Amino acid sequence: MSAARVAMAQPPLTLDVAGVAKSYGATIALQRVTFDLRRGEVHALLGENGAGKSTLVKILSGIVRPDSGSVRLAGQPFEPHSLLAARAAGVSTAFQELSLLPNLSVATNLTLPRQRKGPVGLGSRRLNEAKAAELLAECDATDIDPGALVADLSLAEKQRVEIVRAVSQRPRLLILDEPTAALAEPEWLFRIVERLAATGVGVLYISHRLAEVRRLCLRGTVLRNGESIATVDLADAQDTDIFRMMVGRGAEEATQRTRGTQQRAAEAPALMLKDLRGAGVEGVSLDLHRGEIVGVAALEGQGQRDLFRILGGAAPAESGVIAVQAKPVRFADPRHALHAGIGFVPEERKTEGIFLGMTTASNISLPILGRLLRLGLIDGRRERAEVREAARGVDLPDRYIGMRISALSGGNQQKALIARVLLSGARILVLFDPTRGVDVGTKEVIYGVIRQFATGGGSVLLYSTELSELVQLAHRCLVMYRGRIVGEATGEGLTEQRLVSLASGHGRAA
Amino acid sequence: MSGQDRRAGGRRGISGDVWNALALFGLTALLILGSRWISPGFGGWSQAKAILVLSSFVVVVAFGQQLVILTGGLDLSIASVMTMGGVLAFTFIGASSPALLWGVPGVLLLTAAIGALNGIGVVWLRVPPFIMTLAMGIIVYGATLGLTGGTPRGQPSPLLSALFTADLAGVPLVIYLISVLAVLGTLLQRGTGFGRRLYAVGTNPAAAHIAGLPVRRITMMTYVISGASAGLAGVLMVGYAGGATLTMGQSYQLPSIAAVVVGGTSILGGSGLYLGAVGGALLLTTFSTVIASIGIAEGWRTVIYGIVILLALLLLREELYVWVGRLAARPGGIPPRSTPSTAMTGGNK
Amino acid sequence: MSASVANTRQRTAMSIRRLLGNGTLIVAAIYALLFVIFALRQADALSRNSIVDLFNNALPLALAAAGGTLVVLTRGFDLSVAGVVALSNVLMATVVGDGPAGALEGLAMVTGIGLLVGAVNGVLVAYVRLQSIASTLATMIVTSGLALLVLDAPGGNVPDFVADTLTDVVAGGIPVAAVIALAVVLAWLVLRRTDWGVALYAVGADETAAGLAGIPTRRVMFLAYCLAGVFYALSGYMLSALTATGNPNAGNSYLLLTFAAIAIGGTSFSGGRGDVVGAMLGAATLTLLQKVLFSAGVSSFYTGIFQGIVMILAVLVAALSDRIASGRRA
Known part of the structure; x- marks a missing residue:
């Protein structure tokens, strides 16, 4: 590390990426990405989910070819047509x-x-x-x-x-995509990275964890919406500056938070968990009240996915209690969760959320088919009316309703999915990373929908990989670590720094 | 398969499928008219009638087969179930007309129960559909063989035969029957909650499960219906042929799949319309009738059959729509420089 | 200390689990058991003729199952086996001359056809990316049609040289069929240890990950279908030697039996787990089962019922052993 710090004379470039763009059909994955990486440098790649990091990794690994732009590796043009070609040229990747x-x-x-x-x-x-x-x-x-x-x-x-x-x-360029997601002791990795860098290997380091990035890297490039916003010297940049670049909003806007305290009256919680256990979940207890938005923060793989799947009825609970309106329930199937009034938005939109081959309208109206019947047949007029109203609720333009949902952008697909879940009449929303891979505009819409749902008396349990989102939206935020809830942040204490320290297993005390 | 946005554009699902079906009907009509060219006796109304009657069995079995295929499965027990249905009708209903009242529902119930066994194997025991139904087919055939001791004995039913011989306004009764079935079947798929959920399950079973749909029950139902429709086809065959043999269903296994695939149903599940399968059945029946009339060997007919299925598969690929969509979207009509390999962009685990 | 003890215990548990999950061993045990029953019921079961007979009867199906396994390992289904077996059989019964030269000529011809059909399947599945069931269904129909064109009804004569030599014994009592089976097993053991053999398992388990690990997934799948086609052709060749006559419908029963043999052999239909040797033993087990049923006086009408049930049970047992091997519950 210190060796790199004193090298004022710039070492030669290992990687030079200039104006790289890539789109899949209508979806633009990368608009324009430009940055460079010097010999022996550990360079961070920062960005939210959906910023285009994984597409860039795929391009550099030879899996996907860019539509335009140029990549040079150690001065030579680098256009690998396969993973093996990239490997032969000296690029290897540890995939997320x-x-x-x-x-x-x-x-x-x-x-x-x-x-x-x-x-x-x-x-x-x-x-x-x-x-x-x-x-x-x-x-x-x-x-x-x-x-x-x-x-x-x-x-x-x-x-x-x-x-x-x-x-x-x-390799001469090593790409590490979220390498510490499941590592209990990242020091092992840091030693390897430092040893390689000392021998002149360039390392592209992709991680959510800013502390790690600061520990290893001198420079970092921020991606947002498929564009490289800036390459910064990390020593000179504040966390808040970096977050602002990643999210694209001023810090003052980003703190426009959900206000007002929810009535936590004597009434029973809308959702209560007591010592809930299942694969990956090691005893979780929590209360979720009417009108409340509760965030869940956690590093990758701490059991949050399992917890949400159990609540959605998609995974079995082994022991413990789930109570909805003080009534204990058991879910053997997502249907049971739905009947109990829980609307679950899963992580993978395409594989578990929407029905790509069907129209947007058919996607949205699925939960209410039963009440659209007239003489045993679906009443098309009423269906359109209901769907239109639901679509309006999530700001989804009318013209998309008759289209196949596969023709919609990711953001609009997500809106349709949320519209469907809302239409099911759920009183409790269980949302797993609902803004993953959607554009900024859609994010704002989704935030609005969540807030409005809570204001209307609904309850929301929300997991997000973006801490800023949790800080903005949630009344309070629980932190999971190794299958348990290890902390809670509320009110003034609900800050990203606090969540980060709790999520990495430190600062158990308030 | 591919994880990207498809540029099939804003095609409305319904009209596309209806178009497809109409095109098949048109092709059938053209083929019938064109056959006048081969032999002057052809191409008339009487030939059209004969073809419609002949295709009725495929039209009936294709209904159940298509529902199964819509959920991503395949029913290879159809031939044996059809045979069993026919043999049972021949043996137990016989010439008695009142017996039809309990006999036909009885046969349908039994064949539906065989379908239910298929469904249980596929849904609860997680046996691959193709294995489960293949094995069931052999079992049912063995049972029929044992039951009849090798030769079915019974009497033809005059009332069933009347379906094919009697006519109303110059049209044989069975043609009314399959017309009604075509309309009801299409309505079931597109107009009812069951149909809508069925498509959802076929398009994306994982999402259907998460969305709270009864995925298992729906999948199970498709096999039950497939069993019953094969049974019905067997009963109709008895009326047509005036008897039952142990091989009567055999030549309907592949056509039932071919009609569905040629009719525009994706073998991956989730898209297709019964009207299309009916069109496919008509087209294929016409095709084989015309080919048979020019004295072509059975081998060639089979070869052509296989090639038609293959062409249908190739033409129905989603990628083709994507490609056409891209050509339309880009004024230059230049295909993209590179496409990511499907293997890479496919979802992981 | 205790950690390492626990570790050892865990490893032992793992190896026991793997043993229970080893389909080849299980099917070998089932075969042995069935053979004991057979030997008890049938007085001449241990005679040389009876043993030679067992090998001769089992080999064609074993070859077909060996080929099918290659495709199933990649998580595919290959129905073309029925067509290729029939086509090879009718060709052997019609156009091939007698003598060693004719036999070799026939062998070259049918394996060439098998390779071609396999290549077509391989292109359709690996490169055009059609569903394997659908595209091999189409090639099965086409090849069955071609078989009907060559011979439209059972008949024809397989050259005596083929029919006699290949069903005979060599070196004082070893059935030729056993020699061929052994050769195939050896060839598989070699193939398994090539890069392609390893890649076959990788592609079947997870095509995406295999691609990320640098495996040319499409080529691996393509070759699997090609080689499978060759095996089906060999199966038809040996079937011709066994029956000495041609039958355009010879392949029909192979569709079910091949997959039954693969399932009994412990190969998982979800890909990446299984073994060619197991499938060959599975084929032998099915053949022996027929003989046992026959010796027990079960009417041949009901053989189908048994086969169907055995097949479903085999898939269920394979799934169970899969679960045991991977240590998953529920």
């Missing part, structure tokens, strides 16, 4: 969604796509495992058994294998 094969051993995974060959030219398990042991030892990961099946590893071990594999390619 882990690219390991669960049914193969650690050793086989580390040596894919080509196994070590024995004397007759056949893959040799012994040589493979010896090689893998060597690679693991180089990265100080000798505790992982090269012969173990990946399926038998813990999530943290898998993530380490993914990183070891990327490092083992001896």
